Amino acid sequence: MVETRKVLDEFNTYVPGRSKKEIAQKYGIKEENIIKLGSNENPWGASPKAKQAIIDCVDEINRYPESNHEYLKEEIARYAGVDKDMVIVGGDGADELFDVLAKALIDPDDEFIVHPPTYTYYEYVFKQHNAKAVYASWNVEENCLDVESVLNNITDRTKAIFLCTPNNPTGGLIAQEDIVRIIESTDALVVVDEAYWEFSETNNVNLLSEYDNVFIIRTFSKVMGLAGLRIGYGLTSPELVEKMSRIKPVFSLTVPSQRAVIATLSDEDYIKESTKKSIEEREYLYDSISRIDNVKIYPSKSNYLLMDIRETGFTAAQLSAKLMEYGVIVRDCTSFQEMDEYYIRISVETHPKNVKFVKILEEVVG
Numbered sequence: 001m002v003e004t005r006k007v008l009d010e011f012n013t014y015v016p017g018r019s020k021k022e023i024a025q026k027y028g029i030k031e032e033n034i035i036k037l038g039s040n041e042n043p044w045g046a047s048p049k050a051k052q053a054i055i056d057c058v059d060e061i062n063r064y065p066e067s068n069h070e071y072l073k074e075e076i077a078r079y080a081g082v083d084k085d086m087v088i089v090g091g092d093g094a095d096e097l098f099d100v101l102a103k104a105l106i107d108p109d110d111e112f113i114v115h116p117p118t119y120t121y122y123e124y125v126f127k128q129h130n131a132k133a134v135y136a137s138w139n140v141e142e143n144c145l146d147v148e149s150v151l152n153n154i155t156d157r158t159k160a161i162f163l164c165t166p167n168n169p170t171g172g173l174i175a176q177e178d179i180v181r182i183i184e185s186t187d188a189l190v191v192v193d194e195a196y197w198e199f200s201e202t203n204n205v206n207l208l209s210e211y212d213n214v215f216i217i218r219t220f221s222k223v224m225g226l227a228g229l230r231i232g233y234g235l236t237s238p239e240l241v242e243k244m245s246r247i248k249p250v251f252s253l254t255v256p257s258q259r260a261v262i263a264t265l266s267d268e269d270y271i272k273e274s275t276k277k278s279i280e281e282r283e284y285l286y287d288s289i290s291r292i293d294n295v296k297i298y299p300s301k302s303n304y305l306l307m308d309i310r311e312t313g314f315t316a317a318q319l320s321a322k323l324m325e326y327g328v329i330v331r332d333c334t335s336f337q338e339m340d341e342y343y344i345r346i347s348v349e350t351h352p353k354n355v356k357f358v359k360i361l362e363e364v365v366g
């Protein structure tokens with residue numbers, strides 16, 4: 001057996017969430033009747049303009065994609081309200097950019113700060129580069145960041161601080177004044193993950209003109225409806241963009257991905273409608289589940305909501321398995337650090353599916 005890096009012993013192969021096909025086959029349910037609430041996707045589908053743009057470029061896929069994507073960056077810059085040279089794009093989603101950041105920032109034994117429970121990929125990637133995770137905390141009950149726990153953990157070795165707003169899986173926001181306190185307390189890069197910012201109708205782009213140690217990361221996988229194409233982008237200082245561009249994968253952003261992004265950004269009505277419907281459905285789910293006595297639902301600023309189900313007598317694993325029999329896929333949060341075995345995250349679906357889900361949940365836990 002070939003000898004691989006020691007750090008690989010700390011990792012297991014990623015176990016993805018259950019797919020619609022898998023559940024449909026296992027329980028004999030039609031695929032279109034599966035209610036997929038596990039992955040925070042856009043349930044209404046991609047923009048029709050994006051679909052057309054993909055069809056229109058099929059005759060070009062024998063050629064390599066453009067690697068500088070100048071026009072694409074221009075369009076993203078226009079959407080985000082920054083200069084073009086502050087944009088970097090990733091072809092395996094925002095996740096690719098976390099990897100490029102780790103390659104750009106980390107020397108062995110450097111540290112990074114995360115606030116569990118939060119998106120776990122930061123840790124997954126940074127540890128691969130031999131960085132040491134340092135844990136701040138997120139107050140789940142209040143659904144807010146414990147800012148002091150971040151400030152108290154900054155050391156000379158801190159290279160990156162990850163702030164997820166809205167936070168996945170809890171749905172709470174981080175106040176901008178707290179982000180500013182952290183930025184001003186360190187030279188480390190403060191990575192503000194705004195994967196879900198559209199659903200919160202607020203963002204932190206204004207900080208980019210004042211501070212050069214901020215990196216805002218976003219994705220086309222959520223409100224933009226392009227999760228299957230894997231496209232993310234980062235907004236930061238032109239100097240950091242230039243450094244990262246030296247080491248990022250050159251051709252990871254495919255021709256169909258580039259065209260789909262440009263078409264989606266030109267479809268303002270689609271973006272507005274997707275945002276509006278997601279927020280309406282989130283509030284529908286919040287109100288309806290609030291009425292179920294033994295389930296606690298947390299207010300959310302994203303396209304998913306966290307439920308505490310300890311009063312139902314089920315663990316999250318048991319309830320997820322039970323819901324699967326009805327064709328419902330949810331996210332059991334037991335594997336999130338700092339969460340016990342009683343939390344489940346659900347994403348918004350189309351209205352008929354949300355209505356159906358609430359009925360099923362009432363039936364199962366009632």
Ligand SMILES: Cc1ncc(COP(=O)(O)O)c(C=O)c1O
Nearest residue numbers: 093094095119168195219221232
């Ligand atoms: C908080 C957060 N950041 C980043 C991502 C990565 O998004 P992408 O699909 O662009 O890799 C996700 C994906 O679910 C997420 O939840």
